[in-house]
Amino acid sequence: xxxxxxxxxxxxxxxxxxxxxxxxxxxxxxxxxxxxxxxxxxxxxxxxxxxxxxxxxxxxxxxxxxxxxxxxxxxxxxxxxxxxxxxxxxxxxxxxxxxxxxxxxxxxxxxxxxxxxxxxxxxxxxxxxxxxxxxxxxxxxxxxxxxxxxxxxxxxxxxxxxxxxxxxxxxxxxxxxxxxxxxxxxxxxxxxxxxxxxxxxxxxxxxxxxxxxxxxxxxxxxxxxxxxxxxxxxxxxxxxxxxxxxxxxxxxxxxxxxxxxxxxxxxxxxxxxxxxxx
Amino acid sequence: xxxxxxxxxxxxxxxxxxxxxxxxxxxxxxxxxxxxxxxxxxxxxxxxxxxxxxxxxxxxxxxxxxxxxxxxxxxxxxxxxxxxxxxxxxxxxxxxxxxxxxxxxxxxxxxxxxxxxxxxxxxxxxxxxxxxxxxxxxxxxxxxxxxxxxxxxxxxxxxxxxxxxxxxxxxxxxxxxxxxxxxxxxxxxxxxxx
Numbered sequence: 245x246x247x248x249x250x251x252x253x254x255x256x257x258x259x260x261x262x263x264x265x266x267x268x269x270x271x272x273x274x275x276x277x278x279x280x281x282x283x284x285x286x287x288x289x290x291x292x293x294x295x296x297x298x299x300x301x302x303x304x305x306x307x308x309x310x311x312x313x314x315x316x317x318x319x320x321x322x323x324x325x326x327x328x329x330x331x332x333x334x335x336x337x338x339x340x341x342x343x344x345x346x347x348x349x350x351x352x353x354x355x356x357x358x359x360x361x362x363x364x365x366x367x368x369x370x371x372x373x374x375x376x377x378x379x380x381x382x383x384x385x386x387x388x389x390x391x392x393x394x395x396x397x398x399x400x401x402x403x404x405x406x407x408x409x410x411x412x413x414x415x416x417x418x419x420x421x422x423x424x425x426x427x428x429x430x431x432x433x434x435x436x437x438x439x440x441x442x443x444x445x446x447x448x449x450x451x452x453x454x455x456x457x458x459x460x461x462x463x464x465x466x467x468x469x470x471x472x473x474x475x476x477x478x479x480x481x482x483x484x485x486x487x488x489x490x491x492x493x494x495x496x497x498x499x500x501x502x503x504x505x506x507x508x509x510x511x512x513x514x515x516x517x518x519x520x521x522x
Numbered sequence: 523x524x525x526x527x528x529x530x531x532x533x534x535x536x537x538x539x540x541x542x543x544x545x546x547x548x549x550x551x552x553x554x555x556x557x558x559x560x561x562x563x564x565x566x567x568x569x570x571x572x573x574x575x576x577x578x579x580x581x582x583x584x585x586x587x588x589x590x591x592x593x594x595x596x597x598x599x600x601x602x603x604x605x606x607x608x609x610x611x612x613x614x615x616x617x618x619x620x621x622x623x624x625x626x627x628x629x630x631x632x633x634x635x636x637x638x639x640x641x642x643x644x645x646x647x648x649x650x651x652x653x654x655x656x657x658x659x660x661x662x663x664x665x666x667x668x669x670x671x672x673x674x675x676x677x678x679x680x681x682x683x684x685x686x687x688x689x690x691x692x693x694x695x696x697x698x699x700x701x702x703x704x705x706x707x708x709x710x711x712x713x714x715x716x
Contacts, residue, residue: 251595254586258599262606269610273617 280332281309287328289320291397295418308333319343320398320416343417343432345401345410349386350442350503353406355457357381367391369426378427380406381455384445386429395424412507438491438507439475439484441466441499446479458503466495466504527658530651534662540638541670542707547638551671552696554629561675565668567629569661571611572642575604576660579643580653593647600643608634638667674703 285305296317298304307313308329315333316326322342362371362379368387371379378385388406395401400414401421408421408430421430433440441460445452449461462480474488475495482495482504496506540546547568554564579600587593612630615623623630633639642663646656677699686695 247591250590251592254590254592255595255598255602258582258586258602262602266606266609266613269613273613275616 278309281305283332284308284329287321287325287332288318289325289416291320291416291418293320293397293416293418293420295319295416295420319418322416342435343419344412344415344435345392345417345419345421345430346433346440346442346505347386347392347408347410347430348440348442348444349384349407349429350458351380351382351385351407351456352404352458353388356385356406356459357455372426382445382447382452382459384427384429384443384447385456387427391424391426392421392430395420434486436491437484437486437489439489439493439496440505440507441475441482441484441503442505443501443503444481446481448480452480458501460501460503463500465498465500469498470495527655530655530659531662534659535666535669536707536710537712539666539670539707539710540641540663541667542704543711544641546641547636547667550629550632550636551667551674552693552700554632555671555675555678558672558675558679560629561671562668564629564632565664565671567633568636568638568667569664571604571608571630571633571636572639572664572667573657573661574611575600575607575639575643576646576656577653578607579603580646580651580656583647584653596644596647597640600640604639604643605634638663670703670707674700677703 282305285301288301288305290301292300294300296304296313296319298307298313298317301318304313304317308315311333315329315335316323318325318329319342321328357380359379359381360374362374364370364374366389368389368391371387371389378387380387386407388403388408390401390403390408392408393401393403397418397420398414398416400411400416402409402411412435417432417435419432422428422432424430429444443456443458443460445456445459447455449463452459452461460481462477462482464477466475466482467477471492471494472488472490474485474490475482476485477483482499493506496504534540538544541548541551550564550568555561582599582603583593583596587595587599608630612623615630642660643656646659649655649659651659678696681695681699690698
């Protein structure tokens, strides 16, 4: 009993002495840091998402305070944060263009033909180890086992019907999902870009027809009818030139495969059947 | 006296090298050996902390733990001392020697969890070293660590340009070469000093 009490006492006293010494030392050896650094850190979103390219919010705040980083790098905070940081630093901010993640694939389990019935570990990387780099017949398709969903800190990425979908209201454009996707499917697009073809299959139309009910067959209808010459079929795949696009949504209306997303109108790809029939 | 110190030093640096024959401190050894520069930084920081920790832990063990019959508490007490010491040294350097502080950078806090530091103070106790022997063992143990990590970093820098099977990319080839360097150090073992 005596030994136990003595042990506790000695370690307790030692700990207390070291604690006190460190507290005193912290005062004596206190080094002034730029007060703006703390203020900037306070203004940031604080998600430590790494979207700015610095090691965490602290690293970015230090770089801003030293004047080595621009004020608009915090993607999670967006324009409001950029303005706040700029005010602290006494400069005017060029607002960072808000980006959101986008999954260019519409191949739900219903639409895309399966290559095999995958029952292994629920991880895209594991599924890719089997033949064809995908459990779907289309080698470009989203595997839909949710590596991006697990990487997302903002509850913005969800796998629905075997395809990852982005909730644009929650997405801050940090790019964690882009890094997490083993097939490099997920990409960042400007939030103001409302039109995006949700397919990335570059095979010829006839081949696509066999593997996916909604894949882009490169029919060029969108390219012919686009009033702004902003959408082109390159490598058998419709691609939008964001600098030319006027966001009219005409291509989304006329696409026979209904894979051109128009975020202004509906949240996701395939319009209801009766609407398509009209 | 002098010969025993020399024997301790040579033992700590070569024959009983902390990394290659006692396998302590392998984590920073693999983590900080990408470049010779960072390896040198880590090595200097380890020498510094090992020397100081040996001195302070010896005092605490001999004048506090042993008289109270609490020798069995040495691991706990030493961890406490090392953690506090590293914190203190970091603050001290930040204020007084900013150049050294920025040179050691992130390596100082990393050392808190370096098992080679805890190993050296526990071995001091095990070997019944006196104060001077402890300090010498700590510093030379750190030098042995530095020698190992700098040698290995230069090996890794060369690996980057060499042609090895693709499946060994990254850590596998690094571990294979670490084993070979350790094997080379085995040449020192069995060497009888004085």
